[in-house]
Amino acid sequence: MKMTTMGLRERKKQKTRIALIDAALDLFLSQGYDITTIDQIAAAVDVSPRTFFRYFASKEEVALSLCRDGQEIFQSELAARPAEETPYQAVSQAIRAMLTALREGDPDEARRFDKARRLVECTSSLSAVQMCLIMESERLLTEEVARRRGTGVDDLHTQFAVSVFTAIGRVCFEHGPQDLALLAERLEQTLAIAERCLRPGWDR
Amino acid sequence: MKMTTMGLRERKKQKTRIALIDAALDLFLSQGYDITTIDQIAAAVDVSPRTFFRYFASKEEVALSLCRDGQEIFQSELAARPAEETPYQAVSQAIRAMLTALREGDPDEARRFDKARRLVECTSSLSAVQMCLIMESERLLTEEVARRRGTGVDDLHTQFAVSVFTAIGRVCFEHGPQDLALLAERLEQTLAIAERCLRPGWDR
DNA sequence: TTGTCATGTGTCATTGAGTGACATAAGTTG
DNA sequence: CAACTTATGTCACTCAATGACACATGACAA
Structure with a gap:
């Protein structure tokens, strides 16, 4: 297995994961945790809400x-x-x-x-x-x-x-x-x- | 104010509260916490689910x-x-x-x-x-x-x-x-x- | 007892978290 | 290019939790 690259698929996943974390943290900090919905986070990263739950339980x-x-x-x-x-x-x-x-x-x-x-x-x-x-x-x-x-x-x-x-x-x-x-x-x-x-x- | 009795209303509330706690604990312990629903607890005490949330947040x-x-x-x-x-x-x-x-x-x-x-x-x-x-x-x-x-x-x-x-x-x-x-x-x-x-x- | 007032409860509707099923799109491998 | 694997989107659903409103019941004064 090569360590230099790890496949486009895997890289995309990492990117989405980071993007979700960043979007979530920013929304939580600016609006408040409770008010922020999964839909908002998903929309900010442009994925479906269902996908969010595939990254985070x-x-x-x-x-x-x-x-x-x-x-x-x-x-x-x-x-x-x-x-x-x-x-x-x-x-x-x-x-x-x-x-x-x-x-x-x-x-x-x-x-x-x-x-x-x-x-x-x-x-x-x-x-x-x-x-x-x-x-x-x-x-x-x-x-x-x-x-x-x-x-x-x-x-x-x-x-x-x-x-x-x-x-x-x-x-x-x-x-x-x-x-x-x-x-x-x-x-x-x-x-x-x-x-x-x-x-x-x-x-x- | 008398301390001996505290009004029928108040006594009823205490009774319902205790009943909800007992029913909930028993259901949680026998079936598991996650599986047990509010509806089951409410049904066991014979109150509406909405009433449950008037006693417990x-x-x-x-x-x-x-x-x-x-x-x-x-x-x-x-x-x-x-x-x-x-x-x-x-x-x-x-x-x-x-x-x-x-x-x-x-x-x-x-x-x-x-x-x-x-x-x-x-x-x-x-x-x-x-x-x-x-x-x-x-x-x-x-x-x-x-x-x-x-x-x-x-x-x-x-x-x-x-x-x-x-x-x-x-x-x-x-x-x-x-x-x-x-x-x-x-x-x-x-x-x-x-x-x-x-x-x-x-x-x- | 009766009438009034306060308060607890039921019903209904709604939002949002979380999940399962299934079809589709995209990356991987030969 | 074809066959396979895997991530994603869509749809439908359950359940926790909340607000609104009507109704029933206990409290209290006359």
């Missing part, structure tokens, strides 16, 4: 597709951390890596990410679904932490550690600034606080 | 009304804690008080609470909305913690503390047993772990 999904991308980056960065690191070390490094990846990647993608975060921030129904994403990702995180701690996923201490990690992430991303540089700064401050509050070796 | 709300009740109990218990207590002391005592209130209250209510928790546990769309509730309640919690710590609600340390409290609550309630007695046990275990992980005075 729901109205929420198009808004949260970027958040999902971010979490997938985090998960893969986490899996790549060396096994010697404690859970806390691995998780904090993985979050840093995710932010770095976003800052060094496609600038358009970073702008979309900002838009998505601004949108979720001011739309309660989306905040709820975002939390659903976080909970999914939390399950994977639990497995990873359990592995590093050598416990099962039902271990209370492991679950507590995972919840603390989620807490750190939420403090950063939920009420944080849109700008990725400021976000990285806020992350460091939050991690510093966490380290001041937690006993050394708490995550072992 | 959405299909989700009827399922989560008990969770909301629980959180309101928590909030009022928290507000009643003496001002000298640290945030952690106040919050942990408030959670204990909430569980106690549920165990000592109406047994029917406790059974509904169990059903609701079981339902939310196995229905991802409801988990999402429950998280939305938790986030609402988190805003109030942030104000309370900020007051006790003498900071603004934007203080990072305060936000971290609140997130840790939420983490404790989620470890208990989310993957916990249905039974209220076992739940209280799990709470104590979780609190013990938290105290072992956190530095003394971390919440000051």
Whole structure:
């Protein structure tokens, strides 16, 4: 298989997908999420409403597709951390890596990410679904932490550690600034606080 | 105003409300949440579908009304804690008080609470909305913690503390047993772990 | 009790999300 | 060019949710 080109069909699909995301985010931010209809989004990209649902299972999904991308980056960065690191070390490094990846990647993608975060921030129904994403990702995180701690996923201490990690992430991303540089700064401050509050070796 | 009786009209409304909740929970648990329609719930209580929406704003709300009740109990218990207590002391005592209130209250209510928790546990769309509730309640919690710590609600340390409290609550309630007695046990275990992980005075 | 007022409920119509079925158009491969 | 695969459009439908209006029922005063 060639990596240079991936067929006209596939490229068209990617293009439509991006166009749908951009149109949706812009409409959501300018008019409000609830008022905006699928028909409007589809019309803006000049596809049928039915086609929209072939790309995204729901109205929420198009808004949260970027958040999902971010979490997938985090998960893969986490899996790549060396096994010697404690859970806390691995998780904090993985979050840093995710932010770095976003800052060094496609600038358009970073702008979309900002838009998505601004949108979720001011739309309660989306905040709820975002939390659903976080909970999914939390399950994977639990497995990873359990592995590093050598416990099962039902271990209370492991679950507590995972919840603390989620807490750190939420403090950063939920009420944080849109700008990725400021976000990285806020992350460091939050991690510093966490380290001041937690006993050394708490995550072992 | 008399407290003994509260008028036939009001009593009828309470009765319909309870009946709708019970019918909904039973249908949701037996058939599944998504498959169950408003029409079925309304038919089971022998009211029109339109009336359902006069009691509950959405299909989700009827399922989560008990969770909301629980959180309101928590909030009022928290507000009643003496001002000298640290945030952690106040919050942990408030959670204990909430569980106690549920165990000592109406047994029917406790059974509904169990059903609701079981339902939310196995229905991802409801988990999402429950998280939305938790986030609402988190805003109030942030104000309370900020007051006790003498900071603004934007203080990072305060936000971290609140997130840790939420983490404790989620470890208990989310993957916990249905039974209220076992739940209280799990709470104590979780609190013990938290105290072992956190530095003394971390919440000051 | 009766008449008046307020309020809860049923019926009807409508919007919008989401899905299944089927025909057609477009890209892929030989 | 032909045969195949896959994306899209159209149509019809279910269900959640809301507004409007008429009607029934409980509350309350004379």
